[in-house]
Amino acid sequence: MTDWLHHLLILPVLLPLAVAAVLIPIDERDRTLKGAIGFASTLIVFIVTMILMRLAAAGEGSPPGAGVYQLGNWPAPFGIVLVLDRLSALMLCLASGLALAAQVYSMARWHTAGHHFHSLFQLLVAGLNGAFLTGDLFNLFVFFEMMLAASYGLLLHGSGPLRVKAGLHYVAINLAASSLFLIGVSLIYGATGTLNMAHLAAKLATLAPESRRLVETGAAVLGVAFLVKAGMWPLSFWLPTAYAAATPPVAAVFAILTKVGIYVILRLHMLVFGTAAGASAGFGQDWLLTGGMLTISFGTIGVLASQAMGRLAAYSVLVSSGTLLAAIGLGRPEMLAGALLYLVSSTLTIAAFFLLIELVERGRDAGADVLAVTMEAYGDFDEDEEEEEVGVAIPGTIAILGLCFCLCAVLLSGLPPLSGFIAKFALLRGLFDLPAANQASAISTADWTYVALLILSGLAAMIAMNRVGIRTFWASIEGTIPRVVVIEITPVAVLLGACVFLSLQAGPAMRYMQATADDLLAPLVHSERVLSAPRAGGQ
Amino acid sequence: MELILSAGIGALAASGIYLLLRPRTYQVVIGLSLLSYAVNLFIFSMGRLRVNAPPVLEPGGVGDLLRYTDPVPQALVLTAIVIGFAMTALFLVVLLVSRGFTGTDHVDGREPPRGD
Numbered sequence: 001m002t003d004w005l006h007h008l009l010i011l012p013v014l015l016p017l018a019v020a021a022v023l024i025p026i027d028e029r030d031r032t033l034k035g036a037i038g039f040a041s042t043l044i045v046f047i048v049t050m051i052l053m054r055l056a057a058a059g060e061g062s063p064p065g066a067g068v069y070q071l072g073n074w075p076a077p078f079g080i081v082l083v084l085d086r087l088s089a090l091m092l093c094l095a096s097g098l099a100l101a102a103q104v105y106s107m108a109r110w111h112t113a114g115h116h117f118h119s120l121f122q123l124l125v126a127g128l129n130g131a132f133l134t135g136d137l138f139n140l141f142v143f144f145e146m147m148l149a150a151s152y153g154l155l156l157h158g159s160g161p162l163r164v165k166a167g168l169h170y171v172a173i174n175l176a177a178s179s180l181f182l183i184g185v186s187l188i189y190g191a192t193g194t195l196n197m198a199h200l201a202a203k204l205a206t207l208a209p210e211s212r213r214l215v216e217t218g219a220a221v222l223g224v225a226f227l228v229k230a231g232m233w234p235l236s237f238w239l240p241t242a243y244a245a246a247t248p249p250v251a252a253v254f255a256i257l258t259k260v261g262i263y264v265i266l267r268l269h270m271l272v273f274g275t276a277a278g279a280s281a282g283f284g285q286d287w288l289l290t291g292g293m294l295t296i297s298f299g300t301i302g303v304l305a306s307q308a309m310g311r312l313a314a315y316s317v318l319v320s321s322g323t324l325l326a327a328i329g330l331g332r333p334e335m336l337a338g339a340l341l342y343l344v345s346s347t348l349t350i351a352a353f354f355l356l357i358e359l360v361e362r363g364r365d366a367g368a369d370v371l372a373v374t375m376e377a378y379g380d381f382d383e384d385e386e387e388e389e390v391g392v393a394i395p396g397t398i399a400i401l402g403l404c405f406c407l408c409a410v411l412l413s414g415l416p417p418l419s420g421f422i423a424k425f426a427l428l429r430g431l432f433d434l435p436a437a438n439q440a441s442a443i444s445t446a447d448w449t450y451v452a453l454l455i456l457s458g459l460a461a462m463i464a465m466n467r468v469g470i471r472t473f474w475a476s477i478e479g480t481i482p483r484v485v486v487i488e489i490t491p492v493a494v495l496l497g498a499c500v501f502l503s504l505q506a507g508p509a510m511r512y513m514q515a516t517a518d519d520l521l522a523p524l525v526h527s528e529r530v531l532s533a534p535r536a537g538g539q
Numbered sequence: 540m541e542l543i544l545s546a547g548i549g550a551l552a553a554s555g556i557y558l559l560l561r562p563r564t565y566q567v568v569i570g571l572s573l574l575s576y577a578v579n580l581f582i583f584s585m586g587r588l589r590v591n592a593p594p595v596l597e598p599g600g601v602g603d604l605l606r607y608t609d610p611v612p613q614a615l616v617l618t619a620i621v622i623g624f625a626m627t628a629l630f631l632v633v634l635l636v637s638r639g640f641t642g643t644d645h646v647d648g649r650e651p652p653r654g655d
Contacts, residue, residue: 138615145622152629161640165648168564168637171630172646175571176559178626179578182619186612190585195611
C-alpha cells in the first residue's frame with residue numbers, strides 16, 4: 001500500500017469535519033452553495049469508502065500494517081489507532097451511501113427548514129465514520145458523542161413542539177447512556193490498563209479471575225449504553241417517537257444510528273468475548289438473545305398497531321435491531337454472514353422507506369390515517385357511495401411511488417425474490433446448518449422461538465404494509481396528487497436499487513459477508529495485526 | 540480516603556438518578572449534571588487513588604515510575620468533563636425551547652391532570 005493510499009483511511013473523518021467548519025460562516029441564504037459543498041464532501045467520502053472497501057476485501061495479500069492508521073504515529077497500545085477491516089469497511093460504505101441519499105433528498109426542500117443543516121449533517125457523517133473506524137474504546141466515546149451531538153441538532157431540525165418534545169427525551173436518554181458508557185470504559189481500563197480493543201482482546205485470557213469479573217461488569221455497563229442506542233426492548237421506548245418526529249432525510253440517516261450500537265456490540269462481543277476469551281467467552285449472550293427476541297416481539301406488535309407510516313417505519317427499525325441482536329445472542333458462527341447481509345439490506349430498506357413516507361403523505365390529510373384505522377375498527381365504511389367509473393387512471397407519480405412502496409413492503413417482510421428474503425434465508429440456513437455429528441438434538445427451543453419470531457415479524461410487516469398501501473394508493477385517488485421533485489424520488493430509487501443489486505449479486509455479497517464473519521471469528525489474528533503494525537517512516 | 544470518595548460518588552449518583560426521574564426539566568438537567576460529576580470522579584478513581592504523586596514526568600529524567608500516578612484517567616476525565624459540559628449546555632437550550640413552545644416545564648410538554 002502506498003503512502004497516499006494509507007492516508008486515505010483518515011479522510012472519511014477529516015473531510016466532513018473540515019467541511020462542516022467551512023459551511024458554518026457561509027450565509028444561510030446561499031443554500032445551493034452550502035448544499036453543493038456538502039454534497040461534494042459526502043460524495044468524496046462515499047467514493048473513498050468504496051476504495052477502502054476494495055482494499056479491505058483484497059485482505060490477505062497486503063503488507064503488515066495495512067489498514068491500521070496510527071494517529072500521531074504512536075504504535076498501537078500507546079497511541080490511538082484507526083483500524084480498517086472488512087466489517088468497518090462495510091459499515092463505512094453503508095453509512096456514507098445512506099448519507100449521500102439523504103443529503104440529495106434534503107436538498108429538494110428539507111434543508112430550508114432550519115439553520116446549519118449541512119454542517120450538522122457533515123458532523124454526523126464524521127462521527128459515524130469515526131465510530132466505525134476507531135480501534136480505541138475512549139476514542140469511540142468521543143466519536144460517539146460527536147455523532148450524538150450532531151444527531152440532537154438534526155432531530156430538532158425543523159423545530160415544532162412535537163420535535164422538541166421528542167428531542168428532549170432523546171437528548172436526556174442519550175446523556176444518561178453516555179454516563180453508562182463512561183463508567184463501562186473506565187471500569188475496563190481500571191481492570192486491564194488498556195483501552196485499545198485489540199490489546200484488550202489479547203489481554204483478557206491472561207487476566208486474574210477477580211479482574212476478569214471487573215472487565216465483565218464494565219462490558220455489561222458498556223453494553224447497556226449501546227443497547228439503548230440499538231433500541232433493545234426495555235430501553236427502546238424513546239425510539240419510535242423520536243424517529244417518527246424527525247424530518248425524513250434525518251430519519252433516513254438515523255436508520256444507521258441504531259446500527260452503530262449493533263456494530264459496536266458485534267465488534268466487542270466477537271473481539272473481546274470471542275473464541276479467544278477463555279472463561280469469559282460468550283459473555284452476555286443469553287441477555288442479547290432474550291433481549292433481542294423481546295425486541296422483535298415488541299417491534300412486531302408495534303408494526304401491527306401503528307396507524308401512521310412514520311411509526312410503522314420506526315417499529316421496523318426495532319424489529320431489525322432485535323433480529324440482529326438475537327442472531328448475535330444465538331452465538332452460531334454460521335449465522336454471522338447472514339446477519340451481516342440482513343443488517344445491510346434492512347438498513348437500506350428502512351432508510352428508503354423513511355424517505356418515501358413523506359413523499360406519499362404529502363398530498364394527504366395529517367389525520368387521515370388515524371381516521372381510516374378508526375373506521376376500520378368500527379366497520380363504518382361508506383359503502384353506499386356508488387362507483388360509476390369502470391377504471392380510474394392512476395397518475396404517474398402515484399404509480400412510481402406505489403412501485404417503490406411495494407418494493408419496500410417486499411423487502412421489509414422478507415418475501416422472495418429480493419434481498420430481504422435472501423438475508424433471512426441465510427440467517428435461517430445458518431441456524432439449521434449443524435455439523436453432521438449432532439443433528440436434531442442441537443436445535444434448541446431458543447432456536448425454534450427465533451425462527452418463529454423471524455417469520456412472524458415478516459408476516460406482521462406484510463399485513464401492516466398491505467393495510468397502509470391499500471389505504472394510500474388505492475383508496476385516495478381523489479386526493480391531491482403529491483408533487484414530487486426528481487431529486488426526491490431518485491435517492492429512494494437508488495436505495496431500493498441497491499437492495500435489488502444486492503439480490504442480484506447475492507453470491508459475491510455473501511462471499512464478502514462470509515469473509516467478514518471469518519475475520520470476526522479470529523479475534524487474535526485481528527489483535528496481532530493491529531498490535532504489530534509498524535510505525536510509518538521506519539522505526 | 541477510599542471510603543469518602545466512594546461514598547461521595549454514591550451520593551452524587553443517587554441524587555442524580557433521583558432528579559433524572561423527576562418530572563421537571565430543570566430537575567433533569569441538574570440530575571444529569573450530578574450524574575456526570577459522579578461519573579467523572581469514578582473515572583478518576585479508576586487510575587487508583589494516590590496522594591502527592593504527579594501525573595506528568597518531572598524535569599531531570601523519568602526516575603522511578605512508582606512515584607507517578609496514572610495519567611490516562613486524568614486525560615479521560617478532562618475529555619469527559621468538556622463533552623459533558625457541552626451536552627448539558629445543549630440540553631438547557633432544548634429545555635428553553637420546549638418551555639417556549641408548551642408554556643410548561645414538564646418533561647412531557649403538558650401538565651398532568653390535577654388531583655393525582
